[in-house]
Amino acid sequence: MSRHRLNLLKLFVILYSICGGSSHIRPLYEELQINRSIAEYFQVEDTLWTAIERRTENTLELIYNEHKIRLNENLFQNIIERNRIGVDLELTNGLRFLNDTTTNVYNIIKSRDYGGLIRFASSHRVKNITDAIEKISRASVSSDLWRDLNEDARICKQHYTTNYQSEHQMLVEVYKDVETSILRGYMVVQLSFMILGLRDTDKYRNESRNLHLTVMEHNNNLRSSIKEVISHASRDVYSCSPDNYVFESTEYEMITGFLQGFVDNEINLNREHTCKNTCADYRLTRQYGCHNDTPCGLPIKNQRINKCKGILRNCEFIGSDLEICPSTVDMRRYKYLKYENGRQLGDKGGCAQGIETKSWTDWFYRCHNCFCICDESDSASDRYFSLRNVVSDIEANQIVTGIHIAKPNRIIELVISERKLLGFGRLKPTNNYFHHNFPQWSRSHPKLSLNDPDIQKGIDYHTLTYENRSINFDTIIVPQGHVITGVRFALFKGHLRLEVRATEFDYETGTLMNLANSTWHGNDNGGRLEIYLNKPKPVGLHGYPIINNIPDSYVKFTPTDQDSDASQTIVPYLETQKVEPIVPMPLSGVGLYYKGRPGNGGVIAPKLVVYNFESII
Structure with missing residues (x-):
């Protein structure tokens, strides 16, 4: 879109807002900064070649100043160097070569070494840059490359926070790096053509146009290639978990102290202190006392293990007599519960201080130990x-x-x-x-x-x-x-x-x-x-x-x-x-x-x- 047309559209939005539209003007369109930089440089390129063709005064200084500004733009993120998995080797080497070379040229420009700049423009290194642009162009428009990148982003292969990125983001970052590298290389080659064009305008103007068409074609092909993949790429960013992940x-x-397994005798689970019900009858109750020889009265230093300061839910009978192994971990009551019928709940290892608790008969009723869920709220919850x-x-x-x-x-x-x-x-x-x-x-x-x-x-x-x-x-x-x-x-x-x-x-x-x-x-x-x-x-x-x-x-x-x-x-x-x-x-x-x-x-x-x-x- 030309600047003239863009200005007209912006003027329309302003007039619309004055006539009752939104008081805040939204951007008419969004674009990546690299795409904006490419479009802007193409305009600068035309302006500079026009100055060369017209033999405008101080043209060399104008060429120098424009390229000093644009080669100094901090666009390149070096994401491929830092975090790319399985990127095409030709593409990686080409990007590295272009960015090293263009950085060297920028240093020549910054030092105002006109002689060095002319020597570079006349050297074989310009041809090396155009060759690198062509190689990067071939490698980057491959649909397989973008599909492979997308797949790499989908799998977290290392357990480091620095690897977090979405499929969408990886594709966008590689796209920006490829376009930025090619733009920098393109600017250096155009700079060389312009310097040489001061002496032989027709020859180098034609070479400039050919390169321009090549890069334009590359840009169109690259955008087509990435769009085939990015429309299906996830934008989600997760924490990474490798294949052999063990949660640390x-x-x-x-969440602690909430809905935890708990054992007590049914005689303590009702106000009457009787055993005429079954464990399953206690769907919602609490501890109403602590009868002798029941789990709540066991000689355990940590009284939290055998006291529930809240509601007991969903009690059930698992076995009559059992061995209780207290836990040494603060947030747990038991390491395990081992019943006489052979069933064991919890860790199957040994116990340093196992305590036995038995059921008994109270008149005509058997007083069973019940397994319940303790729902309490205290300082441990x-x-x-x-x-x-x-x-x-x-x-x-x-x-x-x-x-x-x-x-x-x-x-x-x-x-x-x-x-x-x-x-x-x-x-x-x-x-x-x-x-x-x-x-x-x-x-x-x-x-x-x-x-x-x-x-x-x-x-x-x-x-x-x-x-x-x-x-x-x-x-x-x-x-x-x-x-x-x-x-x-x-x-x-x-x-x-x-x-x-x-x-x-x-x-x-x-x-x-x-x-x-x-x-x-x-x-x-x-x-x-x-x-x-x-x-x-x-x-x-x-x-x-x-x-x-x-x-x-x-x-x-x-x-x-x-x-x-x-x-x-x-x-x-x-x-x-x-x-x-x-x-x-x-x-x-x-x-x-x-x-x-x-x-x-x-x-x-x-x-x-x-x-x-x-x-x-």
């Missing part, structure tokens, strides 16, 4: 979710670029990374150990604490209960032209769900707009299909995880399997790994998803959805 305790948080907003500083043009889950002060909360948005979807770099590009991670303000006298249940935080212990798996996508500037947990129809804040922005300048009209979005159709955890084991993951992205699904926090864990653990876990793309970029969405394997409790983890650049390419 430092990578997750747990971490079952709280923060409902506070976690937002970026939109007044400072900061947006959300990453997310993770944390549990400070016993409360599960979301934490975001935020960066300053610049034009063309770029972000302002920040210094840190992480590729010199580490963000600021932010929590809700003020910091949430259960000891705060002003904190309000249902407003500041949610407490999991037996009736309300579901969490929805939604991916919230905001409209194009908006970016994510906040996240939060929210309650909706008794379920926890994720909500995101969207803010409008100007793509070309990166400026956030209509700040007061930033809106929160959630999935009102979510939570309809339960992901049922059938006899889950406490282990989060072993081996490559299965990612479950079933729309509108949810899971209930539930105790683990009786036989494998004596129902001592609540699953799923909550993954705490920080998720942010290797090359941070604006986000169009954030979600929660479930990953695990059959028979395992699995984990809940956050994911990101990067901004959609398909139409921009």
